[in-house]
Amino acid sequence: MARIGEIVETNSLGFVAESFELHRPPALGSLVRVSVDDRSLYAVVSFGATTGIDPGRRAVRRSTEEVFDEAIYREHPQLERTLRTEFQAVLVGVREDDGPMRQVLPPQPPPLHYSVWECTADEVCAFTERLVYFRLLWHANGGLPADQLLAAHIRAIYAARGDDLGWLEGAAREVATLLRDDYDSLMSVLQGIEP
């Protein structure tokens, strides 16, 4: 699978990575992997943003009557080098060597400057067989409302598993258990994952 980014901030709960493609961070809620020696760390994409590389330089309006949207990037080629797209991901699991997928926080945060990879379909299926990590996702402070993040993740995995309805029903039940004391959030997630 493809390398999609490089870690530029990291801690025990998650990381920030710079996307290799401008404007195209991995889809919100998708599962990504960081490999550190024999250990694989799994994380869910929780936020994306595109800004100037230099925090002191704000974007300015560049469109004209004739030049707008994509054409702006053709007419101002330096933008490809002065902007960057970042994404955040929350850590949800770890796998040592060929051991089992464990849905816990890893013992160490992933190292800075390590690569972030897309997960293969097999990895996604294997990791999402169990859903106890929903709790980690629910409590993650990833910059997005927790119900929206959870719903986005469930939608992304449902699609990645080839519209697996059985899995979706299981996910809905897991959410119902997790949010049994929070009716509003529960309804919000359930509405968000309706196929």
Add this chain to the structure above:
Amino acid sequence: MPLKLDVIARAVQEMAQAFDGDERRERLDVALERLRSTDPARVRGRLDDPQARPGWLVAYPERTFTKTYPLPPCPTDFTVIAADGSSHGPDRHSPVRFFVINTGYAVLTYGRQPGAEMDVSSRLYYRDEDVFIEPRHHTFPVEGAILAVKMAVDEMTALVDATTAVSQREAVAIRDGTLILWGLDNPGITPEVRERFLSPYRDAMRQLQGMGIPLAAYISYPNADDVINTLRVGMCPDEVVVCGRCRTKETEGQPRCAVLATLVDRYLFARHLKDGERSDIFRSLHPVLKHYDKEQIVYFFYLNVGEEIARVEVPAWVAESPRLLDRVHAIIYDQCQRGGGYPPALVEAHEQAVITMADRQLIEEMVTRELAGHSVIYTRSEKDRSKRVRGV
């Protein structure tokens, strides 16, 4: 103590009252009339007189004073190469003498295959021969105007290095500032020292010429008055222009040309050039240019970029080619439209080159640490220490 704002505010009011816009407009009318009526051939004759000694820097009117050139069409596929530099140090309060020059470049390609290449090269200068003009006696430190010359040399070399990233046939190389290394005209600069700086500069200019990439220096909001001064030469009633022996100053109390004094060229061309137009070319008569190659002597024109009047300097080999002049004219105007009044290639080169406050502190820390490793305690001057500590 804080700034005494009440005093400053009163002075600002007085300053604004003292600025007489009407008076300047009237003198500008005279200048504009002189621009249109002065015969360039006659002025050339007066400047060619070996006895002529104008008191100021003048521009040689190679062709006309008044001709304007409309905006030529911009090529579809072209590349702009830009370089800019910044420096840290030297610091006379420090026990070691060094400075850092950071030279950034940007190569922006437009058209069917747009692209951008940007990078920076950083260099620390510390050897005696780098930091002193007279290394044997440790006198004449490289700073101020000479440091600016050193930066200009490094920028010119960076432009040449950046040409490896050029894929388009139609390219222009631009630098911010002037092509005239005026700092080398200072007293105390021996021919040997001048050559030390000029030689790599000249080589770089030759290389750009060899590659057929026109070079241009871009000056935003220029304060030059060479053309105004040339018009003053045209007004001189004396047989030979020798300002030190001005006759009207004796008979009329002030030189007849004084009506044009304190005006600058950009006021004049702001009235003369329409949006997109450039002026005719003029040759700089700066004394340092006699040490340049004949083909690299500096010419300039003024260009109305829409937002302001810019001065564009080019070497002789570009000035003599209408095709290359048109290319420089069209591409620089296009750059200014893309950049909202200033070329984006220069902005990006500057952004690469800029040394931030944090970078400066880091350099100082690295120097302190390394010197400590060699048992040199990095003590700064007491004056500098007192400014940093600011005790009460």
